[in-house]
Amino acid sequence: MTRVVVVGGGIGGLAAAARLAHSGYHVTLLEQREHLGGRTGQLQREGFRFDTGPTLLMMLEPLEKLYRDLNQRMEDYLQPVLLSPSYRVFYADGTRFDSSPCIAHMVREIAQKISPAEVPGYLRLMADLSGMLHDVVPAFVRRNYRSPLDLLGAKQISLLVKHRLLANLFRRIRRYVQSPRLQMLFTFQTMYLGLSPLEAPWVYAILTYMESGEGVWFPRGGVYQLVHALERLAHEEGVQIRTGERVQQVLVEAGRATGVRLASGEVLQADVVVLNTDVPTAYASLLPQNRQSHRRWRNSCSALVFCIGYEGKLPQLLHHNVHFSADFERNLQEIFVEKIVPEDPSFYTCLSVRTEPSDAPDGCENLYVLVPVPNRSGQDASALKQQVLERVLGRLEREVGFCRQRIRFVQSLSPADWEAMGLWQGAAFGLSHHFWQSTCFRPSNRAPFGGVYFVGASTVPGNGIPMVLISAELVQQRIEQEVGLRVTK
Ligand SMILES: Cc1cc2nc3c(=O)[nH]c(=O)nc-3n(C[C@H](O)[C@H](O)[C@H](O)COP(=O)(O)OP(=O)(O)OC[C@H]3O[C@@H](n4cnc5c(N)ncnc54)[C@H](O)[C@@H]3O)c2cc1C
Structure with a gap:
């Protein structure tokens, strides 16, 4: 049976492990800490509970798809509640603005708090971004790139031109709204990726639409319930989960993965190693030196x-x-x-x-x-x-x-x-999403060693729970295509 070791029990590691086990691989997941979830953490103290990393869910589709692909229903594992208003904005001039996915609410709020003249621009923005999201996700996001040439397909070029995907976000928003308060409101979402809206390309306005168009969700019991929901799914698929096990080295012989060595000295043999760790950290300390070890990341x-x-x-x-x-x-x-x-x-x-x-x-x-x-x-x-x-x-x-x-x-x-926690330079949101670290330029989910793959926020497509769940889909596809399956369950 093809043996897979997943290193790291963040959202990406758990989702990839469950997917691969469902496909018939023999999967062991190793997490260095005593609890799962990685950046998706929680704190319980003196009767209080906090989510310490992610506090909101957007774009539920990749989560629903994960459960559907594994013949389950998300609702049986997690109960997300749609929040409306999504959030309250406090501007320094004293204005308070309640943002919502409900168009009627937003039209009233913009007319009363900002100006009725801004309403048509808001409606145009939502219509354009809705179209953009539905074009961009299949063409650029849910995609395993083989080379930068993949960006030059006829479809990709026509979408780049149609939606002006590479225009500057902060400048282009002015084509829709004139109020600086609305310009902030409709661009700050790139901060969720740790990216400045001043330097983000327009394509990242899809985050604005995920939030203002599709809404902000909160799972009953807290975002940490997502970790429990994925852990349960992985267990049901037969994944063996071991916590408190730090991987010290990925073992590579003749250019192929043969397993991992743990900090305890134990060696686990594997045909495939999937790293859910930060990519720069993995190249610096877990994998043998190669040209990626010297890449200058941002x-x-x-x-x-x-x-x-x-x-x-x-x-x-x-x-x-x-x-x-x-x-x-x-x-x-x-x-x-x-x-x-x-x-x-x-x-x-x-x-x-x-x-x-x-x-x-x-x-x-x-x-x-x-x-x-x-x-x-x-x-x-x-x-x-x-x-x-x-x-x-x-x-x-x-x-x-x-x-x-x-x-x-x-x-x-x-x-x-x-x-x-293993994040290079303490960058909570991981690798930057500037142009040269996005799409085909982001670190590939395939390392330059046979059988070594990446899943999670620092590989394709990027940071944030929905993207990390898509990265688990992409790595599953890649492993199935490249490694195949020797014996099915
Ligand atoms: C403060 C904050 C707020 C955020 N808010 C949101 C939000 O509201 N909504 C949203 O969608 N996203 C949010 N994000 C982003 C989201 O948390 C991440 O995109 C996502 O959790 C990353 O998951 P991951 O699986 O890629 O990696 P991680 O969560 O980083 O998991 C990696 C795991 O690998 C383990 N590991 C590392 N090295 C080893 C080793 N050598 N051996 C064994 N195990 C190892 C780590 O301990 C960790 O558990 C936020 C992030 C932060 C930091």
């Missing part, structure tokens, strides 16, 4: 995360909230160009207790704060986290009546913690 930004147990209520905050800096462009410049910790940061807050009352004790809030900061190639945000927290709390005091005396505890995650 990383996304990082994040400071604060989980605050709060005794009291903050009724002006919704489940999800975005707090824009007074000078958004300056804020982006600081993070991505000067690589310094922002003076007046934009940040995101989440209170999952709004949808899941058991996430905090009665009368309390589970306040999660995420502040985008430079990765560790720039100023070290880990050392400045207290200063950043002070700035955030100051703004929350003014904006929503936050009271410091009501803090029961603060627990944080900084770039140093993301680095300890």
Whole structure:
């Protein structure tokens, strides 16, 4: 039987393991930590529960497809709830705007809070982005590239021209909306990938549509339920899962994988090794030296995360909230160009207790704060986290009546913690998505050794839960085509 070892139990590793086991491979998954999920983590403390990485789900289709492909129904494993409004935006001038996938709601909100003159542009934007999403996903995203020439197919070129996919996102949004507040609202979503909207190509506006057109979902019980749902699926398909097992080396003989060596010294033989680890880290420390080991990668930004147990209520905050800096462009410049910790940061807050009352004790809030900061190639945000927290709390005091005396505890995650998890330069969102690290230029899911593959955020198609689930589809297809199956179950 063809033996597969999956290294890493993040969303990508779990989904790939379940898919490959379903196809008939004998799959063992090794996770270095005691619990599964990787960046999709959770914290439970003193009756509070927080998701510590992803806090929202967008684009449910790849998740539904995973369960469908394995002859199951997603609803039997996970119950996602559509949030409406999706989130509240706090602008520095005091305006509050509730963003929603409901067109009627958005039309009212834009007319009342911004200007009725902006409504037609919003409607045009949603129509154009809907068309773009449905063209782009099959042509560019759900795709195993063989070479850069794949970008030059007649279909790809016609779509590049039709949708102006490579135009600049921040400039092109002005063709639809004139208000700087709406321009921020419809472009900041690239920050989910750790990419500045100032330098993102227009194709990333599909994220705006995933959010504003298809909506934001929250699984009952928290985003961490997704990890349990995938673990259960993998178990049912017969995957052997071992936690607390760090892989130290991928064993390669005559250019082919023969297995892995664990930190404990144990050797596991395998015909195929699927790495769910960060790609630069894998090339630097797990695989034999090759030309990819010397490639100069560019990383996304990082994040400071604060989980605050709060005794009291903050009724002006919704489940999800975005707090824009007074000078958004300056804020982006600081993070991505000067690589310094922002003076007046934009940040995101989440209170999952709004949808899941058991996430905090009665009368309390589970306040999660995420502040985008430079990765560790720039100023070290880990050392400045207290200063950043002070700035955030100051703004929350003014904006929503936050009271410091009501803090029961603060627990944080900084770039140093993301680095300890195996992410190069502590870049929480992994490899950057600039043009030369997207589509066919992103690290391939096939390493230059027979039988070694990648799955997850730093290979194709990219970062974020939906993309990572698609990467599991792509690696399954590639392994089936290239390795085949020696004995089926
Ligand atoms: C703060 C934050 C907020 C985010 N918010 C969202 C969001 O709201 N929505 C969304 O869709 N996405 C979000 N993302 C992105 C999302 O978390 C990632 O795209 C996704 O979780 C990546 O999954 P993965 O499987 O690629 O890798 P990871 O989650 O990084 O998993 C890799 C696993 O490999 C293990 N590993 C590494 N090296 C070894 C080794 N040598 N041996 C054994 N095991 C090893 C690690 O311990 C880890 O468990 C967020 C990310 C962060 C950091």
